[in-house]
Amino acid sequence: MLFSMSRCIGSHTTRFQSQKMRISRYDRRNYLSWQGPQAQLVVTDPESVKEIMNNKDGSYHKARPDQFLKKLLGDGIVVTEGEKWTKLRKIANHAFYAENLKFLKSRDDLESDKLQQAIQELIIAMINKREEKMKRGEENNYGSDFLGSLLKANHDPDEKNRVSVDEMVDECITFYLAGQETTNAILAWNLLLLAIHTDWQEKARKEVFELFGQQNPNAEGIAR
Numbered sequence: 290m291l292f293s294m295s296r297c298i299g300s301h302t303t304r305f306q307s308q309k310m311r312i313s314r315y316d317r318r319n320y321l322s323w324q325g326p327q328a329q330l331v332v333t334d335p336e337s338v339k340e341i342m343n344n345k346d347g348s349y350h351k352a353r354p355d356q357f358l359k360k361l362l363g364d365g366i367v368v369t370e371g372e373k374w375t376k377l378r379k380i381a382n383h384a385f386y387a388e389n390l391k392f393l394k395s396r397d398d399l400e401s402d403k404l405q406q407a408i409q410e411l412i413i414a415m416i417n418k419r420e421e422k423m424k425r426g427e428e429n430n431y432g433s434d435f436l437g438s439l440l441k442a443n444h445d446p447d448e449k450n451r452v453s454v455d456e457m458v459d460e461c462i463t464f465y466l467a468g469q470e471t472t473n474a475i476l477a478w479n480l481l482l483l484a485i486h487t488d489w490q491e492k493a494r495k496e497v498f499e500l501f502g503q504q505n506p507n508a509e510g511i512a513r
Contacts (some may be wrong), residue, residue: 318333318334319331319332319333319334319337329352350370353368354367354368365377366378366381408462409458412457412458412461412462413454413458415436415461416436416440416454416457416458419431419432419436419437419440420440435460435461435464436461439452439457439460439461440457443457
């Protein structure tokens with residue numbers, strides 16, 4: 290923490306020396322640093338910093354900012370003093386109270402919110418596209434896939450069985466994320482077991498040839 294000393298000799302110097310003596314009783318690590326004709330008191334001791342920050346009797350005056358910094362900061366809480374500083378500090382304390390800070394979001398939270406919003410918009414667009422096809426007569430029903438089943442439930446006349454749009458979106462997200470992970474795990478585990486148990490591998494291979502011959506496997510054969 291820095292305190293500027295005016296180059297003027299007199300009351301400023303006396304006040305500066307008084308300040309230096311008051312805080313020097315805590316620690317000898319406080320020292321003077323000169324910038325040309327201007328001295329700055331550098332305070333590193335925590336107890337001294339605490340007394341300066343409290344400044345209940347107004348003994349410690351803020352260093353005057355240079356003109357460039359003054360233009361940038363204006364007469365805000367960083368440079369102002371007295372009643373105006375007290376008023377601005379009160380407002381700042383209320384805004385940055387610990388109870389209020391817990392509601393501030395991190396960058397990860399903000400990015401996850403954007404991702405969640407994008408996923409929801411994508412799924413809703415898919416739902417609307419499927420319903421538009423039904424309205425135009427391009428489809429006779431909502432389809433037999435998972436999305437189609439959800440759409441049927443969304444239009445179910447029985448309120449007990451009906452699902453809302455939000456529930457449809459949540460189910461689609463769950464099905465995609467959890468379903469993908471589960472499918473990957475099952476496939477990897479099956480391949481590992483077939484590699485370990487070669488007799489199982491031969492039995493499975495024989496069954497595939499019996500069902501499909503030289504053709505590629507299809508849905509009808511897999512169901513059998």
